[in-house]
Structures are given as C-alpha cells and as structure tokens.
Amino acid sequence: MRAPRLVAVLAATAALSAGLAACSDSGDDTTAQPPVVAADDVKTGPPSGWSDGGFTPDPASLRCGQTAADPTRGITDTEITIGGLAYLTSPNGSSMAGVELGAKARFDRANDEGGVNGRKINYIGTLDDGNDPARNGSQAKVLVEQKKVFAAVPLLTSSSNYLDTFCADTVPFFGWGTNPGYCGTTIGFGITGCQVPSDKVGAVSTTYGLMIQAMFGGDAKGKTTALVGVDNDSARTGTHELARQISAVGIDVVYEENPIPVSGLTDTTAVVNAIMTSNKGAPPDVVLYIADFNSVVKLTGAMTAAGFQGKHLNPVGYDPRLAASSFQGLQQSYTIVQWQPGVDTSVPAVKQLADDLAKYTPEASLSLTTMSGYWAADMFITAATKAGPDLTVDSLLKLLNSGTYTNYVEGALPETRFPVNHVIGAPCASIVQLNGNKYDITSDLACGTLVKK
Known part of the structure; x- marks a missing residue:
C-alpha cells in the first residue's frame, strides 16, 4: 500500500538538511568529543x-533584544492579529501542511472561551513560503508591513530569512524550533526550544x-x-x-x-x-x-x-x-x-487537543506538524494571557525572557524555559x-x- 505523503520532519530532517548552515561556524572543531x-x-x-x-547562556549574546518601535502593532482593545509562516508546499512535494490547522483549532477554542483577556484572536492564516528562501523573506515582510501582525504563530520553515524582518521590527514568533532563527535570539520561542544549536553552545x-x-x-x-x-x-x-x-x-x-x-x-x-x-x-x-x-x-x-x-x-x-x-x-x-504522541488520549491535554481538532478542523490528522501548530498556538495563548490586559510586544517579551517563565503542558509538552532554550533544546x-x-x-x-x- 502506498504511504500517504508525510510531512512531518524534526530538526534532524528539514532543519538539519536545509537550515543548519546558518548555525554552524566553519571555525568550529566538529571533531571535538562531547563531555561523557x-x-x-x-x-x-x-x-x-x-x-x-x-x-546558563549569556543574555547579552542573544540577538534582537531591542524594544519594539511599535509595541502595540496588531493589537486593539478587542483583538490581537496573528499570522503564521510555513512551507505548506515545496518543489519536492514535502511540506509542513497541517501546522496551520493545528494552530487554527487552538485559536478557535480560545476565542470561544472569550479570547485572551477579552481580546479575540484574529488569526489571518499561515502564509506559504513554498520552501523558497527568497519567498520566506518576502512573506515575512507581508506579515509585518501589510498584515501588521502582533506575533507570527505558527512558524515552521526550513529557511530563516524571515529573521531580518522579524528582528528589525521585534516580532515574536512561536513554533517548532527546527530552523536557525530560533537559536540565539530573544524573539523566537520553540515549543521544545532551539533544535539546531551551535557547536559553540556550552x-x-x-x-x-x-x-x-x-x-x-x-x-x-x-x-x-x-x-x-x-x-x-x-x-x-x-x-x-x-x-x-x-x-x-x-x-x-x-x-x-x-x-x-x-x-x-x-x-x-x-x-x-x-x-x-x-x-x-x-x-x-x-x-x-x-x-x-x-x-x-x-x-x-x-x-x-x-x-x-x-x-x-x-x-x-x-x-x-x-x-x-x-x-x-x-x-x-x-x-x-518531542512531545507525548497523539495516540495517547489518556493524557487530558492530548485528549483536549484531539477534541479541538475534531471540533474546529476535522480535516486535520494527529500528525506531528498538526500537533506542532497546536502547541505553538497554545504556547502563545498561555504567555499572552499571563502578560495581562495591558499586553504589548515589549511586555510579552519581558515576561517570556524574565528567566523565571516556563511553558509546560502537563504530560503532553515538555517544559521549556528561556533564555536557556533560546540556544539549546529541552x-x-x-x-x-x-x-x-x-x-x-x-x-x-x-x-x-x-x-x-
């Protein structure tokens, strides 16, 4: 029987085959043995x-640490504008399709429950970069300059060309940390941390x-x-x-x-x-x-x-x-x-995920990409809620990078903490x-x- 066209890849696949060059350093000693x-x-x-x-990483070594020039970008008294970026198609047929459905299901449930401190999430969908680095960069500009997003959720790409724009405009992004943009910055939050650490990480x-x-x-x-x-x-x-x-x-x-x-x-x-x-x-x-x-x-x-x-x-x-x-x-x-598999609905949070998909995006499967989009949206919703009603880009980043904030979904998604997981995975x-x-x-x-x- 022919396999369905699978889209799920970890850092060891898409990111490690397409994005790690940006994280590596030709001066590193790649033959050095790890501590045993x-x-x-x-x-x-x-x-x-x-x-x-x-x-403990040095916070001063992280890029994109400036405050936002427009800290209320994409936010009003009634809504928060969110958009994603992923390769939903690619020349070789592989993709991260499903990530957008997972995010939509979580955002829809949040809105049904009253939103984030009274603000509904205006999820404009996830743009497709076609696994093209040039398009990756241009789509990032669309999200910031045209769509005026508060944050990019979910973000699951092999290229990290988006980072030039997101760093310059201080755009937080949440997703599966399988590309170098999640490593060494203050604005990228991987649901399992930075999955492509540099050899120089201590x-x-x-x-x-x-x-x-x-x-x-x-x-x-x-x-x-x-x-x-x-x-x-x-x-x-x-x-x-x-x-x-x-x-x-x-x-x-x-x-x-x-x-x-x-x-x-x-x-x-x-x-x-x-x-x-x-x-x-x-x-x-x-x-x-x-x-x-x-x-x-x-x-x-x-x-x-x-x-x-x-x-x-x-x-x-x-x-x-x-x-x-x-x-x-x-x-x-x-x-x-990198998290509890979707087959285990005995875990309450995994069952909630499965129920949300069935209700809001029944066309989705419990694939790795779908689950990654859901957990990315959940991570954002949790942080934005804890940041309080006076939410701004700066207040959100201050909370997440405080050194005491953790993201954990009991039995379902492992704990991440920052700044440690800005440079290495959980x-x-x-x-x-x-x-x-x-x-x-x-x-x-x-x-x-x-x-x-």
Missing part, C-alpha cells in the same frame, strides 16, 4: 523540572542517548549506534549534534556519515554495506536515519533485506495515517517524538514503535539533562 557522563548517572525523569546542568543535550537507552529497557551498556544523514554541510552539522547527544551517555557511535543525496537516495548498496560492517566488521545495534521520509523507508527496507537484526530509529515515522494503512515500510521501526522526547495498525509507546514523554561542557 556515566550512563548510570543519567536517567530519564519527568517532563518538567529537568536539569540544565548548571548551564552544553550538550542527552535526549537521543536517553531515548536509545529506553529502546533497550533503560540499559544500553555496550550498545552501538550508526547515524546516516543527508549529504550537505548543514546536515552534517546536525548529524554530528545528534552523535554528541548519543555519545554523551556513553553509547558508542560507530558510523556517522552523510551519504544520502539531497535529491534522495536511489542505490542503497554502498550505504547498507558500510553500515552492516561499521561495528568492527559487524552491524551496529541501532541505526538512526536522519533523512527525508522516502529515503528513510528505502534504507530501512534495504537494511532489513540485508539481514539487519537491530533496531531502526528515525524522526519522521509517526503519523496516524501510517498506522491506519498498516504501512509496511516502517513496521517495527521506532520514531522519536532534553526531552518520547518513543513510539509502529506495530501493525497501531503505534505502541515505548517511552512516554520524559526528559534527561543538559551536560555542561
């Missing part, structure tokens, strides 16, 4: 209260390492991992970042290569042969595929055909439409998700496995720690 902590000393914990390891997350531990029941001593990614400079930076997260908890990374062409993989033979012998002539225990959906499916199938008996892990394989179709290409594969995730026509949750949403360099 004893595996027994790092355990998964609850999705709030995670340790920052003593890491901390390393343990997220991927802990999730691999979870795949082995919490004990991955002596296990090995291979990472295979896309062939460009920015994607190599992203692959290296994930290798650091895995190595940080003492799991051996035996293969860290980027042989997949940007246009997609055709012949898998050389890649499969290299991975199958990467562990001192033997296969690794886990292969982490950091690529587009089609390449992940193709490589997973090729590895299985070659006799690989280990575990397949990817960041793109969670979508209820796959389970509904009993999609064969990723059966028994694991997918890392060390949190969950793991699901596709088994037949359902996803089994291998690890509920949990957090590790940041390890200070």
